[in-house]
Amino acid sequence: MCDMADTPWLSDAEQATWRAFLEVWRLLMAQLESELQHDQSLSHADYQVLVSLSEAPGHRVRMSDLSALALLSRSRLSHQVRRMEEAGLVVREGCPTDRRGSFAVLTELGWQTIQAAAPGHVRAVRRHMFDHLTERQVRDLLDMITPVVEHLRTTEAGSHYQSLWQRQATTG
Amino acid sequence: MCDMADTPWLSDAEQATWRAFLEVWRLLMAQLESELQHDQSLSHADYQVLVSLSEAPGHRVRMSDLSALALLSRSRLSHQVRRMEEAGLVVREGCPTDRRGSFAVLTELGWQTIQAAAPGHVRAVRRHMFDHLTERQVRDLLDMITPVVEHLRTTEAGSHYQSLWQRQATTG
DNA sequence: CTCAACTAGTTGAGCCTTCAAATATTCCCC
DNA sequence: GGGGAATATTTGAAGGCTCAACTAGTTGAG
Numbered sequence: 001m002c003d004m005a006d007t008p009w010l011s012d013a014e015q016a017t018w019r020a021f022l023e024v025w026r027l028l029m030a031q032l033e034s035e036l037q038h039d040q041s042l043s044h045a046d047y048q049v050l051v052s053l054s055e056a057p058g059h060r061v062r063m064s065d066l067s068a069l070a071l072l073s074r075s076r077l078s079h080q081v082r083r084m085e086e087a088g089l090v091v092r093e094g095c096p097t098d099r100r101g102s103f104a105v106l107t108e109l110g111w112q113t114i115q116a117a118a119p120g121h122v123r124a125v126r127r128h129m130f131d132h133l134t135e136r137q138v139r140d141l142l143d144m145i146t147p148v149v150e151h152l153r154t155t156e157a158g159s160h161y162q163s164l165w166q167r168q169a170t171t172g
Numbered sequence: 173m174c175d176m177a178d179t180p181w182l183s184d185a186e187q188a189t190w191r192a193f194l195e196v197w198r199l200l201m202a203q204l205e206s207e208l209q210h211d212q213s214l215s216h217a218d219y220q221v222l223v224s225l226s227e228a229p230g231h232r233v234r235m236s237d238l239s240a241l242a243l244l245s246r247s248r249l250s251h252q253v254r255r256m257e258e259a260g261l262v263v264r265e266g267c268p269t270d271r272r273g274s275f276a277v278l279t280e281l282g283w284q285t286i287q288a289a290a291p292g293h294v295r296a297v298r299r300h301m302f303d304h305l306t307e308r309q310v311r312d313l314l315d316m317i318t319p320v321v322e323h324l325r326t327t328e329a330g331s332h333y334q335s336l337w338q339r340q341a342t343t344g
Numbered sequence: 345c346t347c348a349a350c351t352a353g354t355t356g357a358g359c360c361t362t363c364a365a366a367t368a369t370t371c372c373c374c
Numbered sequence: 375g376g377g378g379a380a381t382a383t384t385t386g387a388a389g390g391c392t393c394a395a396c397t398a399g400t401t402g403a404g
Contacts, residue, residue, distance in 0.1 A: 008291075008294065008295055008298055009294060010294060010297065010298070010302070011310075013307070013310050013311055013314065014302050014310055016314055017310050017311075017313050017314040017317070018297060018301075018302075020314055020317040020318060020321055021313070021317060022243060023243055023321055024317045024320050024321045024324065025197055026243050026333065027321065027324035027325070027327070027329055027330050027333060028320070028324060030329035030330075030332065030333060031324060031327050031328065031329035031330070033329075034328060034329050043360090045360090062382085063382070063383065063384095064381090064382065064383080071194060071195055071198050073361085073362080074382080074383070074384090075361080075362070075363075075364095075383090075384080075385090076360085076361060076362075077383095078383065078384055078385080079360075079361075079384090079385090080360090080361095082384090083359095083360090095382095098369075098370075098381090098382080099368080099369060099370085100367095100368060100369045100370070100381065100382040100383065101369090101381095101382055101383075102382080102383070102384095119180075122180065122181060122182060123180055125182065125190060126180055126182070128320070128323065128324060128327070129190075129320055130182070130186050130190075132316075132319045132320045132323055133316055133320070135185070137312075137316050138183075138185050138186055138189050139185055139189075140309075140312060140316075141189050141193070141313070141316060142185065142188055142189040142192055144304075144305055144309050144312075144313060145189070145192040145193060145196045146192060147304045148196050148200070148300070148301055148304045148305070149192055149195055149196045149199065151300065151304055152196065152199035152200060152203060152300060153199065155199070155203050155300070156203065156206060157199055157202035157203035157205075157206050158199050158202075158203070160202065161198065161199060161202060215390090217390090234352085235352070235353060235354095236351090236352065236353080245391085245392080246352085246353070246354090247353090247354080247355085247391080247392070247393075247394095248390085248391060248392075249353095250353065250354055250355080251354090251355090251390075251391075252390090252391095254354090255389095255390090267352090270351095270352080270399075270400075271352095271398080271399060271400090272351070272352040272353065272397095272398060272399045272400070273351095273352055273353075273399090274352080274353070345404100346402105346403100346404095347402100347403095347404100348401100348402095348403095349400100349401085349402090349403105350399105350400080350401075350402100351398100351399080351400070351401090352397100352398085352399080352400095353396105353397085353398085353399105354395105354396080354397075354398100355394105355395085355396075355397095356393105356394100356395090356396100357392105357393095357394100357395105358391100358392090358393095359390105359391085359392080359393100360389105360390085360391075360392095361388105361389090361390075361391090362387100362388085362389085362390095363386105363387090363388090363389105364385105364386100364387095365384105365385085365386090365387105366383105366384080366385070366386100367382100367383085367384075367385090368381100368382085368383085368384100369380100369381080369382080369383100370379105370380080370381070370382095371378105371379085371380070371381090372377105372378095372379085372380095373376105373377100373378095373379105374375105374376095374377100
């Protein structure tokens, strides 16, 4: 935009990579959301909540833990779960040992929904991402991302999206 | 979640990479948005529009081209530019040669704003991302992303976010 | 010409997200 | 065992985003 010799500007390679990163994210998410919506009328947030619950013992997870698992802010998750409860995909249950807390629990409908949605979504993730990468690249990508994520968990935004990486699930 | 031998499930490495990718994106964007908001009261969308305009000759770009440059859908850009016009960062001008079209043009305030915001934002991108990668990794990352982006441009969502990669800017 | 098809851009309604504040409960220290 | 700090979650309002519909202007075939 302008060249100020004293600012830590990005190199050409960095700039190209950054732009590609922004673009791949938008396109990838737009495509995945669109397929999920078309196939099962689910948003990606719905999907992440359903998967997180389906992987948990008893298909039940405390809201805070779910917020960490599904990568949603607490407030957003609360609204999200209310909508999903209205849609019959989950129910909320109070926690007996800590009456502030509550569990989100998968319903039968929620369980059937995620089972129906998962194979198609996984195929889509493959088709749009992993099919274009070698095994080697997948590992390298993880090696690149890991230190970045670890750094970000120490930041303001990281602590806002707090948990999981410094939290033990409250299982009951 | 369940193991069906006939579905193209993700390998452990792929699953870990996918999850890390989702997480790094959320944390990175949350952090960058938060710094941008704190330092200059700008959203990332504001920033991308300002940068795209500031890089264009005459600081003016047709709406469709801007939509491609800033990676925003046409509708979103339209709302975005209206808000930015209200804030005095840009103005809209009609296109004389095609009266359907319009240009977004950077104002003096917009220009000062992007000049004030850019160094800090670039530093933040460095600090939160590129400082954690070697030069080699930056190049490798671009090499990985490139075929994925190219594939996505051919998809439904890609053509919805149409342009730029198959568009020549309408400069006047 | 002229009409249909296409393109550029905007709009409004409705849903989703964010933010800050509220509620309810538990913890812990004197 | 009382009271303030901390925790878990919800809520409502304000504003952003998406979708589909709309306006307006251009193009091109016949």
